[in-house]
Amino acid sequence: MSGRVFLLGDDIDTDQLAPGQYMKGGLDMLAAHCLESARPDFAGSVKPGDVIVAGKNFGMGSSREQAAEALKHLGLAGVVARSFAGIFYRNALNLGLPVLVADDIGGVDDGDAVSLDPVAGALKLTTKNHTVRLEPLPDNLKPMLADGGLVPHLKKRFAKERKREAGA
């Protein structure tokens, strides 16, 4: 899937991704205010296939997974960052939103045309003839992301267990 880059700095926190004051509203409302303090144009202009490229410690702060959910809801293909806050990282993968670490995001500019391949671990800058190398996902998480996140993954597991019990 292809889209364009939203380039962000370091330390994007969950209060920016999912502002507390909209937490009681539905996901639509929360997503509409996603990142409004850092990038007022984000929620209004992001399209399916777009990718956030950010600096260090993306998603720091609260454990609210609406931070990752809002991004997924807006159709974001994934987040590439120099590092992620631990809870956000877990949440995003649990929800099936690809999050990938890149040591070097040099050469990426805001608005660049890109396509993200989380499994191959590559972020292609389609008009620049440049590929940003991404750290491979941990092996234990690949099946979960392939299933679309933790819930579909567990559904499969429980279905298998039930089948086994029924057969036994």
Place this chain on the structure above:
Amino acid sequence: MASTLAQKIIARAAGRDSVRPGEVVTARVDLAMIHDSGGPRRVEPILKELGVGLFDASKVVLISDHFVPGDTDEGARILELTRQWAKERKVAFHDGEGICHVVLPERGHLKPGMLVVGGDSHSPTGGAFGAYMFGIGATEMAGVLATGEIWLKVPGTILIEWQGRLSPGVLAKDIMLALCGRLGMDGGQYQAVEYTGEAIAALSMQERMTLSNMAAELGGQAGLIAPDETTAAYLEGVGGSAGDWRGFVTDPGAELAAHHVLDASALEPQVAAPHSPANAMPVTQAPETRFEVAYIGACTGAKYEDLKGAAAILRGRKLAPGVALKVAPASMRDQQRAAEEGIMAVFEEAGAQILPNACGICAGYGMDRLGEDVTCISSTARNFQGRMGAASSKVWLASPLTVAASAITGRIADPREFLSEGVVA
């Protein structure tokens, strides 16, 4: 093999003799804590979808704190749903008794050596009791509640050693702000932070909880303190048990990811400027700053000892004109104890507004959230833009002592100017 405290707990929970940093393991969870915001309303639909119940209701603790007192329609609805769920799922439920991280140990649920998950980012607080406790999101929590298991990448340990003793007027909160300033908000690298040294050994359990709590601000997965006699005495005092705690220490010679050695006696009270705990500086170097709201609240800054210290400064003094002091004691028990000892009366006489034992302004919820352009000095843990209210509001972080001293002065003030002998520990 020499192991860290974190490795020992994770190895036990994973049914292994030992584990190495970087290894991915699946561990059994000894306890899961959830609250009204990330709890039932978010996990129940997933449990339904999976068609399963709780892995073990006796290992689940539910605490209402984020939407208490339910002063909005939505908040009231969420609390109702939370209460209903507690009944149906037959879990231990602490309703309106205070903030989850304070209530959980206060009611004897924690024990050294446990592996615990919490549906809240300040879950590292449990590390003060020698438990490996960390925060997870609601979907992952639903997975834990369904299976009793969680995966972990065995963390390295960042050992933070504080030699010497803290000076009067300097608290655990100051230690953490100084560390945020020094190491940055990703200094913890999602590893296990462990605090040690003479200054830490001398701290009470409530002060240790503040250290562990704010391991979250350092970006650590957990914030551990090896259990000792102080831990055991606290747990027995609340009707819990410390169990066989003596082995839960980092062995000499265990491999560390980093080891910082710092001098506690040289530490001054700290403040952190908006909008990051990493904007820390000694209070003596803070710019002349005025504010409209002084907030003594949150799991980080309104426990019994925080209230006691703040009251010692406020006693017999008046708030500066134009300053509103708001106090939200972290738990019902802490407030009761403070009331019995005349501490709550000090706040009332000073003209403070007393708020419920809940997250309140810290979570940006409820009637009292900060309005447009309001500047606040706060005993809470984080001051990200817009967290406690309007995006234009500004929050300075400080210890409860510094908040109290500032509330009297009307500008950011050094609490040491108000110390009278034997009053502030």
